[in-house]
Amino acid sequence: MTLPQLRTPLKIIALALAFALGATSGAQAAPAPKKKIHKKAAVRHAKPVKPKRIAPKIDYTGEHVNFGEWRAVNDFADEMVSKHGFEREALHALISQVHFVDSAVQLVKPAPPGKPKNWQAYSQLFIEPVRINAGVSFWNDNEQALARAEQQYGVPAEIIVGIIGVETVYGRNTGRFRVMDTLTTLAFAYPETPNRAARMAFFRSELENTLLFARQQAIDPLSLLGSYAGAVGLPQFMPGSILAYAVDFDGDGMIDLRNSTVDAIGSVANFLVQHGWKRDQGGPAAYAAEVSPSLAWQSYIGQGLAATFTQEELLAAGVVSREPLPAGMRFGLVDLQNGAEATEYWLGTDNFFAITKYNRSFFYAMSVIELGRAVRLGRQP
DSSP states (O other), X not given: OOOOOOOSOHHHHHHHHTOSTTOOTTOOOOOOOOOOOOHHHHTXXXXXXXXXXXXXXXXXXXXXXXXXXXXXXXXXXXXXXXXXXXXXXXXXXXXXXXXXXXXXXXXXXXXXXXXXXXXXXXXXXXXXXXXXXXXXXXXXXXXXXXXXXXXXXXOOHHHHHHHXXXXXXXXXXXXXXXXXXXXXXXXXXXXXXXXHHHHHXXXXXXXXXXXXXXXXXXXXXXXXXXXXXXXXXXXXXXXXHHHHHOOOTTOSSSOOTTTOHHHHHHHHHHHHHHTTOOTTOOSOSEEEEEEOTTOXXXXXXXXXXSOOBOHHHHHHTTEEESSOOOTTOOBEEEEEEETTEEEEEEEEOHHHHHHHTTSSOHXXXXXXXXXXXXXXXXXXX
């Protein structure tokens, strides 16, 4: 990915690039993309080739405000100096270049009430020909890395493919916002909502993680582009998730979710394992179910994102699987509402709920499963 040039005085650029206390002077720039080699020849190389990616253009201008005059921002900077040893002058020089992004504020506002959920309409946005065909190409191009991730972590290739496809269409849409801009905006100017304090604390934490990650990887934090909420790279990890769960799966000594499909593949698998994916639970992540008219099962919906009920408990409440269930496993009751049409019911396993830790939505998890399945079927002759 070619990083955008910053139109700032050279001194400020130098400060922004070396703002971290203790950053080594010998830190190397990101290596130039390697030349693409023929697929048959690729198997002879120990390390996979990273695809050359074109940096997306920033799709907003933002408003240049002096965040350095905001008391809360200065308190944050003081904390970064005292807690993590950042250089005050360099940090303030960096903050002076950050823009306020009103579009991010508008996008995080809750959707207006009253519109019914519709699983069929939602799923059609993700399980469609363009994404499926792109997924087939992605799987073919990264077959060895996917197989290695499946062997090492126990996460099926189709689940990893499903997540990266839903998140960014395999790297096509990784976001065009400067992460420093959006996170600073949301950390200190989140819109008035009932959960405003909690969300501001979250984004402030992610801003802290962004600076820590940039220092760790010796990159300019202003070069990080992502979603309007600050998610980065092919798998759209928040900076905190990059620090906690991303892995150098291609073995080049760097974690690069923006340019390395192999790092993205390994990181998605590691994230799922760290959030409860169980390799010994073979079979589907969710089983189609029927519910009885008695409605005794209704209290089972929304009981946390976890598989907590035994088959006997579900059966007693009037929930029956359409196919045999593995013995000894627990499940959670999942409802996929279809607007005016009948709701679909599923029994989610531990692995289903591991996917919901990526995005806390039944619709999201099922889209990942269905897209991965469609891509797998699309690869068959």
